[in-house]
Structures are given as C-alpha cells and as structure tokens.
Amino acid sequence: MGILCQCCNQANATVHLTDIQPSGEPVERHFCESCAASEGITMKPHEPVNLMLEKFVKMAPAVREAAQLTCPNCGISFGEFRAQGLLGCPQDYTEFRELLTPLIERAQDGGERHLGKRPGQPNEHGKRRVRIRSLERQLEEAVSAEAFEDAARLRDELETLRSEGKQ
Amino acid sequence: MSVDDLAGHVGEWLRGTGPLSDIVISSRIRLARNVVGFPFLSRASEDDKKEIYRSLGDALSNAGFGSNSFFVDIENISDVDKQVLVERHLISRQHAEGEGSRGVSVSMNETHALMINEEDHLRMQVLRSGLQLDSLWNEIGEIDDRLAAEIEFAFDDDLGYLTACPTNVGTGLRVSVMLHLPALKITGEIEKVLRSAKDLKLAVRGLFGEGTDAIGDFYQISNQVTLGTSEEEIIETFSSDIIPKIVEYEREAREALSEQRSVQLDDKVWRAYGILENARAMASEETMFFLSHLRLGVSMGRFDQLDIGTINELFLQIQPAHLQKLNGGKLSGEQRSIARANYLRERLGNNN
Numbered sequence: 200m201g202i203l204c205q206c207c208n209q210a211n212a213t214v215h216l217t218d219i220q221p222s223g224e225p226v227e228r229h230f231c232e233s234c235a236a237s238e239g240i241t242m243k244p245h246e247p248v249n250l251m252l253e254k255f256v257k258m259a260p261a262v263r264e265a266a267q268l269t270c271p272n273c274g275i276s277f278g279e280f281r282a283q284g285l286l287g288c289p290q291d292y293t294e295f296r297e298l299l300t301p302l303i304e305r306a307q308d309g310g311e312r313h314l315g316k317r318p319g320q321p322n323e324h325g326k327r328r329v330r331i332r333s334l335e336r337q338l339e340e341a342v343s344a345e346a347f348e349d350a351a352r353l354r355d356e357l358e359t360l361r362s363e364g365k366q
Numbered sequence: 367m368s369v370d371d372l373a374g375h376v377g378e379w380l381r382g383t384g385p386l387s388d389i390v391i392s393s394r395i396r397l398a399r400n401v402v403g404f405p406f407l408s409r410a411s412e413d414d415k416k417e418i419y420r421s422l423g424d425a426l427s428n429a430g431f432g433s434n435s436f437f438v439d440i441e442n443i444s445d446v447d448k449q450v451l452v453e454r455h456l457i458s459r460q461h462a463e464g465e466g467s468r469g470v471s472v473s474m475n476e477t478h479a480l481m482i483n484e485e486d487h488l489r490m491q492v493l494r495s496g497l498q499l500d501s502l503w504n505e506i507g508e509i510d511d512r513l514a515a516e517i518e519f520a521f522d523d524d525l526g527y528l529t530a531c532p533t534n535v536g537t538g539l540r541v542s543v544m545l546h547l548p549a550l551k552i553t554g555e556i557e558k559v560l561r562s563a564k565d566l567k568l569a570v571r572g573l574f575g576e577g578t579d580a581i582g583d584f585y586q587i588s589n590q591v592t593l594g595t596s597e598e599e600i601i602e603t604f605s606s607d608i609i610p611k612i613v614e615y616e617r618e619a620r621e622a623l624s625e626q627r628s629v630q631l632d633d634k635v636w637r638a639y640g641i642l643e644n645a646r647a648m649a650s651e652e653t654m655f656f657l658s659h660l661r662l663g664v665s666m667g668r669f670d671q672l673d674i675g676t677i678n679e680l681f682l683q684i685q686p687a688h689l690q691k692l693n694g695g696k697l698s699g700e701q702r703s704i705a706r707a708n709y710l711r712e713r714l715g716n717n718n
Contacts (some may be wrong), residue, residue, distance in 0.1 A: 273409045285485070287409035289400060289520040289528040292535070299532060303525075303593065306533045310594020313526025314539040316507070318514045330600045335569050336606070 203229035292315040369447040373691035377476040382675040384496020388665040391544040396491035398538035402518040419467040424565035425516035493602030536593030548583040548662040549619035582654030635663030643714040647703040
C-alpha cells in the first residue's frame, strides 16, 4: 500500500511534490492524479495513454502499407515521394490517386479539378469568369454612381453570362 | 550572343518602364510542362535527361525559337556565368545548381526564358517591367501553343497539366510580381500587408525567389494555388485586385512620410546618396539597403540627380556575378566590396 492522497485521503498518491520553503526547509506533498489535476498541478491528459498507444499500433500498418505502395512505371514508392516532395512520373497521379487527393486538396486550397487551359483548346471557362468579374465591378461602380440604367443593363448581361456557365 | 554580352546592359525586367513602375519592378508568368513518355526528373536517368533535352531542343527550333533567341547549355558554362543568368532572373537558382543535361533558350531582348530540365522538363517564363500581366499571358500562351504543336505534354482530364510537384498541378501557372515597398517598411506596416497576402494563399519571397530575404525592400508576390481555378482568374485577381491594393498601401505610406516626416525621409535619401557616392568598400546587402532609399527618393520626386532606370541598373550591376563580369575576372569577397564601391562612385559621378 502506498501513500494516500493528502487531499481526498482515498486514492493512492501518484504525484509527489517537494516545495522548498523560504526558510530553506523542504516540504513534501502527495496527491492522487485527479486531485493533482484539480489543484492545477498537473494537466489532465485528453486521452488515456493506453488508448493512444492502441490507436498508434493500429495505424502503423496502414501507414507502412501506404508508404510501400510503388508505381510500376517509375518504381517510386509513396514513402519516397513523401520524403522528397517530388513525384517520379506522370502515372504516379493515377497510381497514388487515393493517397494524393487529400494532399492536393490541402495544398490547392480545396481545388480538385482543372478548370484552366487544355492543350489545343481555347479556354472558354476562364474567359467567361474574367468577363463576369469585370461586369461585377462595373455594376458596383454604376450602383454607387446611381447610374441605374447602366446598372440594369449590366445586371441583365451578368445573368445571361452566369446562366451560360451553368449549361 | 553569349552570357558575356548580357552582363553589360540591363535586362527587360529592370528597365523601369510600364504601368505602376515606380512601385512594381517587374511581372513574371511561368508555366510548368512535362513531356509525355518520360519520368519526371527525380527518377530520370542521365540518358533520359539527354533525350528530354534533345526532344525539347528540337521542338523549340521546329517551333521557330531558334531565331531571335540564343541557347545556353547550362551544364557546360562557368559558375559565374550561371550566376549572371540567376541575377538576371533568366534561370532559377535550382536550375543553376542542378545536375546533368539542362539548358535555357533566351529571347534576345530577355523577355522570355525557356528552361529545360529544371524541376519539370520545361519551365517557360516571360518577364516584363512594370505591371503587364495581360500581355504576358498572351505571350506565354502563344509560346505554349507553338510548342504543344510540336511535342505532347503530360495532361490529365481531371488534374490538368501533370507536374513533378503536386503544388504546381493543374495550370502549372505561377504569377510573380516584384514590388519595391520601402515606405511600408519604414512605417512598419509591411508585416500587416504580408500577413494579409499570406491569408490570401499567396507566397511572399525576396528578390531571388524561394528562400531569399527581402533585401533592398523587394518583395515578390506569387500565387500558390494552381488547381481549381483558371489562368485568367489567377491573373485577373493579381492585376485588378491584389497588386493595385498593395501599391495603394505603399503610396499612402509614402504620402504619410512626406507629410509627417519629410525631414527624416530626405535625411534617409541623402544619407544613402552620401554613402553610395563616397564609400570605399561596400557589401552587397548594405548597397541594396541604401539603393532602396535612393530609389524611394527618386520615385517620390525628392531627388532628381538620377532616374529610376539608372537605379534599377545599379541594383543589377552590383550583384556579385555581374560585378565580376564587369571586372573581367574572379574576385574574392573583399575585392568585390572594393570593386562595388569603385563602380558606384564612378556611376554616381563623384571623382573623389
């Protein structure tokens, strides 16, 4: 049997403190974990250590497996990519798609689909977006200048452009 | 044309002309592309690199980039020559320090530079003085189209242009605008501006790109998002929104300085001039610091013995590799400081 907590006198004391008094005299104090936490001496762990360990052990094989996934074309493993930040060949985007998607979304501020130029094709989407933004700015200016006829015309133009985009 | 011929004059991006050129030093757009059928460079053998180098070289000449351009074989030039190209922003540091077959095709007026075997197989960039993103986009779009007619680039329907690093995937586009913001630095508001730029998912770097400090009060603002948005949208946000706003902040800071602290402002400008035209040994960083104050004085009309173009040129010529080219030989750090001070005294017209 160990020392009882000096606070609740029920549980075993597991936190032991030695305070040095101004006189230089050492004074020992003994608390159980929950009293130590409520006294503000220790922080309550968010998760019991055994649970954290268990999660870690369960996660490890999945991480190891992912790191070992290898592209049959260039031979790079996902782990190697993670270490150097550079992919080995264009096919990696297909081979590692599942693992790459969350990384790409994070790096690209949520972007997941290409909306830009395509080889050999004019980019209608981009041009329309730019036209919409420019009209929006003109509309704002027209409204603040109280040029309501212009504003109405601009609003109609914007609506047409926006509905074209949805087709 | 060779690297030697470049060093004597000033490149396009420092000409000091174009819209907002008192504050916007230069605009740059680059596109990253990779050739179908080859691994990315981190997994490419030396033979692969040679083959990519040859294929892209052929595509360039078939697309008509042989005339009015010159080609530099980076693998086989001296370190000083590589550094000259870096200082002129024609190649990246990474390209200079890389290994194996690699090169760059530069237009005679230095408005475009097409790097082969950098981080991606091809990195095309176009440069202009001042804020001129729309014309740059037309220019680089045309270069891209001409090359795409000769060689196939790796492209995926969902993900767009495939790049070695997923942070470039999609458009492969990076817009970079170099700003000179000395007044915001003096008033201490620069941190606030840079923080809001970062909140907008923009990268802020120094004069020579990634990992360099903002010496001389130069700040390079670039987009980081390349997927889920079109090239035109990225460019439009820069030219109608982000850059005009920062320019406006800098102008307000300049106005506040001239209204509330005009003596201190003139003192900074004239001290800078005094040191630059009299010192006997100048390190590159302190030279940039003083040239920055002098540039502020010139662009605010408080100092009329020099023009912006000349100061921009000085910024370039005092860089280590340019200085060595001007002196016709390798110089130690101490010798460079002396050569730099001599050059500045000569250019600033003091014969003391």
